[in-house]
Amino acid sequence: MASIQDIATLAGVSKATVSRILNQDPSFSVSDVTRNRVWQIANQLHYKLANVANRNHQDKLHLAIVTALTAQEELTDPYFQEILAGINEQATLWGMKIADSIRLPANNDVDWQNLAVYGAVIIVGMLSNDVLATIYQYNKNVVIIDDNRIFDNYDVIQNDFGRQTKRLLDLLFAKGHRQITFIGGEKKLVGEQKIKKSELLDVRHQAYLDWMTLHQLEAYKDTHITNWTSEDAMQVTKKILQRAKRPTAIFASNDLQAIGIYRVIQEMAYKIPDDIAVVSFDGIEMSEYLYPSLTTVRPATKEMGKEAINLAREKLVGDRESAIQLTINSKLIIRDSI
Structure with missing residues (x-):
């Protein structure tokens, strides 16, 4: 049976693009040429729209990460290493998957529309307000880690x-x-x-x-x-x-x-x-x-990562609409330097 990946490969577009076209997402902007090509290939492969419906629950369990960290920070900074470890550990626990990762600043334009297919977007670090607004435009389930600003629409996890x-x-x-x-x-x-x-x-x-x-x-x-x-x-x-x-x-x-x-x-x-x-x-x-x-x-950095997944899951399986600001307590260790 044909899959979305098969259609994406033949059409020369991403799986996210195929999914949104076949789901007839009204907010998705794509050229008529691309849209028609995807439908034509889907019909040729006898792809059933029921397949798309069956994927809805799975797509909700797929998350995207947008990070303001450099590659070096991810590899060498213990603070951010623990945050990312917590994200991955808790996602695995709940059967969720980090399906996409975007590192900013990017060398090329980012196709933000693709974020609409994921259950939630986890943000690590401080992004500019215009980027946050763009992400929220395509995905309302936004969780930000390690940002001490106060927002109306985004869940925020911060340290103390x-x-x-x-x-x-x-x-x-x-x-x-x-x-x-x-x-x-x-x-x-x-x-x-x-x-x-x-x-x-x-x-x-x-x-x-x-x-x-x-x-x-x-x-x-x-x-x-x-x-x-x-x-x-x-x-x-x-x-x-x-x-x-x-x-x-x-x-x-x-x-x-x-x-x-x-x-x-x-x-x-x-x-x-x-x-x-x-x-x-x-x-x-x-x-x-x-x-x-x-x-x-x-700091309880691994817990910060874990709670980001918990907040994302809460929004997916519950009916919470209000944004939450969550503070994770750190531990003071008194030693011999004072």
């Missing part, structure tokens, strides 16, 4: 880094620290074919500024925004420690930055935490084996 930032700062304050330097990374908005710097501050950066103001420490505010790597943090830390007045504590936005900070502090013969305390985020395995061991916040 703002709250955990204040907890770390409270710990430092209780130990007498007032000159606390913040090292963070740039937030970027990813569009269809370009990346631009976000005007929004990272939630840790904003929480640091708010906390310093609340504790009347404006005079000690000291922020340095760079890339998220150890190498970039090393360069920034060298400049910080060459100043006449050095901080008594450094707040790193991730453990990779903290590793670079450790190296510079120790190369300059300072001691952690006696001279400079260090705190961080991510809770990667290496953080436990630094000397002294690093105080860090471990």
Whole structure:
């Protein structure tokens, strides 16, 4: 019996295009030449429209991922690796399949209409508002992971880094620290074919500024925004420690930055935490084996990925219409660096 894949191969189009034509999707824009060719081949192969109806449930269990991550981030960043692992693990549990993946920015135009055939679209990272609106135009079941903006129409899963930032700062304050330097990374908005710097501050950066103001420490505010790597943090830390007045504590936005900070502090013969305390985020395995061991916040990143699938499934099998904003709690690990 002929399949949609057989028709797509002979017609020179995607399976999604064939499915939407045979389902007579009124929102699908395609040339009359392509539409007629698909129908002609389907008739020649004696394809039965009942086959399309039988696929409806299966297509709903197929999901698409749109990611703002680079290939390197997917391969090397533990934070995003765990999110993706959670997505795949939970999708398998519920019999769902990641059927398509789109990485932005793209080198060519993206055929967004194809997203209409999937049960839901999972977004990882911060996409520009125009791209989000385009995705929503073709698929109303949108779940966004790792974006702290507030939306009316999209489900959002975020971490609790703002709250955990204040907890770390409270710990430092209780130990007498007032000159606390913040090292963070740039937030970027990813569009269809370009990346631009976000005007929004990272939630840790904003929480640091708010906390310093609340504790009347404006005079000690000291922020340095760079890339998220150890190498970039090393360069920034060298400049910080060459100043006449050095901080008594450094707040790193991730453990990779903290590793670079450790190296510079120790190369300059300072001691952690006696001279400079260090705190961080991510809770990667290496953080436990630094000397002294690093105080860090471990996000439940795999759970974030799993909950994205759960929210997608909830919208598919239930009747929920309102968007949900879900915060996943992290774990504060107090070690010897403070």
